[in-house]
Amino acid sequence: FNAPAFHAISLLFHLLTTLLVYAIACRLLRRVVPAAAAAALFALHPMHTEAVAWASALPELGCALFYLLAYWLFLLAEDPVNSRPRRLWLWASSCCCFFTALLWKEMALTLPLVIAVHCLLFSPKESPWRVRVRRGLRAAIPYGAAFAVYLPLRWHALGHLYVTQRHWQLAPGAYAATVLDLGIQYVRALLWPVGLNAYHLFDPVRSFADPRLWAGVLVAALAAAGLGYAWRRRAPLAAFEALWILLTLIPVLNLGALGRNVFAERYLYLPSVGFCLLAVWLADRALSRLAASRRAPVGACALILVIALYGARTVRRNPDWRDPYTFFST
Numbered sequence: 668f669n670a671p672a673f674h675a676i677s678l679l680f681h682l683l684t685t686l687l688v689y690a691i692a693c694r695l696l697r698r699v700v701p702a703a704a705a706a707a708l709f710a711l712h713p714m715h716t717e718a719v720a721w722a723s724a725l726p727e728l729g730c731a732l733f734y735l736l737a738y739w740l741f742l743l744a745e746d747p748v749n750s751r752p753r754r755l756w757l758w759a760s761s762c763c764c765f766f767t768a769l770l771w772k773e774m775a776l777t778l779p780l781v782i783a784v785h786c787l788l789f790s791p792k793e794s795p796w797r798v799r800v801r802r803g804l805r806a807a808i809p810y811g812a813a814f815a816v817y818l819p820l821r822w823h824a825l826g827h828l829y830v831t832q833r834h835w836q837l838a839p840g841a842y843a844a845t846v847l848d849l850g851i852q853y854v855r856a857l858l859w860p861v862g863l864n865a866y867h868l869f870d871p872v873r874s875f876a877d878p879r880l881w882a883g884v885l886v887a888a889l890a891a892a893g894l895g896y897a898w899r900r901r902a903p904l905a906a907f908e909a910l911w912i913l914l915t916l917i918p919v920l921n922l923g924a925l926g927r928n929v930f931a932e933r934y935l936y937l938p939s940v941g942f943c944l945l946a947v948w949l950a951d952r953a954l955s956r957l958a959a960s961r962r963a964p965v966g967a968c969a970l971i972l973v974i975a976l977y978g979a980r981t982v983r984r985n986p987d988w989r990d991p992y993t994f995f996s997t
Contacts, residue, residue, distance in 0.1 A: 681715070689703060741758070762813045781915070786802045841872055853938065854912070857938070
């Protein structure tokens, strides 16, 4: 019955996760200032209020913490400066963290996909496509072994491997359009975190006359074009950060497994890592077009403005969890 203790644990997990975002950003961006900017955006993004302020959302934080720890250890294991025994130890530690993340929440299942895509995009440029694919598959195999250990434990604890909470009466085309619209809602929430609420009404796409269908097709086409452009321009980091958002959203796009409350802000806690990294990457590219003497002040002012807006929005949202009346009336 000690509520502050629960909130202290959530804040501790969020702080540790933010530090991991900084460590991963340092590895990927290879610069301290952009890495710190990405970590600041992650720490104060208003969409995280539900995950951190609501004590029952601790599985989101625990899963993300060990998920990112597993990925960070994988990055260290990939560093050729480490000896072979040390690299094997880092690989084993990464798999153990992945296994722990699975025990927190099934969303961790996407980590082998993220690691495979990492190997695919960041292999040496002269490597043939087939070599990249084989390297990605080999890197994902140890995590598959950890997943194989997890499955019987899940069966023992829950009595099933998968359960359908709600059967949506939708035609295949309408189902696909609804999933696409749901994904766009998540991306929009990352870009424009307004109208935050613990319960979002869900209205599926049921006909081809629904404008959301064509908006979804347009956004998907633009996203595919952006990924293709990043690939052609040899910007694998931008492509990886965008794919991080997509891959980590896959579990929460499964309508049947989510029940009535399909859209939830806490589900964006892990995908937002890719969003923050991509936002900083894009800002860095935009600043590079300015004169050298103007980059630092313009970049600092832009970051301070965004962080101030994020912080104000987060502080305004936090009291929603003050007591049951405030929560449900809000």
